[in-house]
Amino acid sequence: MRRLAENQVVDAGTLGGLAVDEIVQGYAESGSGSTTGTLNGLAKLEEIQIEVPEDGYLQIIGSTSIFDNDGGTMVVWLQLDDTTCHNTSANFSSVGFGYGSTAGGNSIAGGAMGEGTVPVTAGTHTISLCAFNIGGPASVLAPSITALFLKNATVSVGLASDDPGDLPLSD
Numbered sequence: 093m094r095r096l097a098e099n100q101v102v103d104a105g106t107l108g109g110l111a112v113d114e115i116v117q118g119y120a121e122s123g124s125g126s127t128t129g130t131l132n133g134l135a136k137l138e139e140i141q142i143e144v145p146e147d148g149y150l151q152i153i154g155s156t157s158i159f160d161n162d163g164g165t166m167v168v169w170l171q172l173d174d175t176t177c178h179n180t181s182a183n184f185s186s187v188g189f190g191y192g193s194t195a196g197g198n199s200i201a202g203g204a205m206g207e208g209t210v211p212v213t214a215g216t217h218t219i220s221l222c223a224f225n226i227g228g229p230a231s232v233l234a235p236s237i238t239a240l241f242l243k244n245a246t247v248s249v250g251l252a253s254d255d256p257g258d259l260p261l262s263d
Contacts (some may be wrong), residue, residue: 095205095225096242100191102109109136112192113243115180119169120201122139122140122235122237122238123136124144124235124241126180128229129232129256130229130231131158131166131223131225131229131230131231131232132179132225132228132229132230132233133224134177134179134222134223134224134226135168135177135222135223135224135225135232136175136177136220136221136222136223137168137221137222137223137232137235138154138156138220138221138235138236138237139153139157139175139218139219139220139235139237140219140239140240141216141217141219142217142219143215143216144212144213144214144215144216144217144241144244145214145241146214147211147212147213147214148211148212148217148242148243148244149209149210149213149241149242150161150172150184150209150210150217150239150240150241150242151207151208151209151210151240151242151243152170152172152187152188152207152208152209152210152237152238152239152240153205153207153217153238154168154169154170154188154206154207154214154221154235154236154237154238155168155203155204155205155221155235155236156168156191156192156203156204156205156217156223156232156233156234156235156236157201157202157232157233157234158192158201158202158203158204158225158226158230158231158232159200159201159202159219159230159231159233160200160201160202160225160227160229164225164226164227164228164230165192165225165226165227166192166202166204166223166224166225166226166230166232167179167184167189167190167191167204167223167224168190168204168205168206168221168222168223169183169184169186169188169189169190169206169221169222169223170185170186170187170188170207170208170211170221170222170237171183171186171187171218171219171220171222172186172187172207172210172217172218173217173218174186174220175218175220176223177220179222179224179250183222183226186209186210186211186246187206187208187219188198188206188207189206190205190206192205197227200260206221209242212241219229219237219239221235221236221237223235230254
């Protein structure tokens with residue numbers, strides 16, 4: 093009320109003078125909720141494109157739910173600008189990978205997620221969520237990808253340790 097009284101009305105359509113399309117750049121996501129169908133082997137579950145405004149980094153997360161009638165394991169991984177989805181170790185490690193297991197029983201549901209942060213150049217990039225199911229067919233539910241552009245990022249690799257006291261800490 094004070095701003096109104098002092099004739100300093102705020103434009104609710106902007107933030108700091110910037111319009112929504114000027115603020116939300118470098119963000120893309122695919123909707124979840126769809127059923128991809130039955131997977132028995134290798135498949136591309138989802139794919140999105142993102143427009144990156146300048147050189148920087150993409151933080152990418154991909155996930156899916158699985159339902160397997162006979163138990164099994166599904167490996168998922170993300171690929172940047174490579175839509176082939178070949179299950180090679182180079183592709184597994186290109187962005188990030190994870191796995192979900194429904195082993196040990198019938199009619200078990202599980203989830204699988206991969207994530208990573210990778211350097212990118214300005215322009216349009218394609219992100220694929222790939223999967224390989226081991227141990228019989230499984231239903232794949234709600235695959236999704238989220239990508240967020242970061243102008244600056246620090247990516248640390250190899251911080252794993254048997255003793256958490258060995259991990260480097262910052263002030």
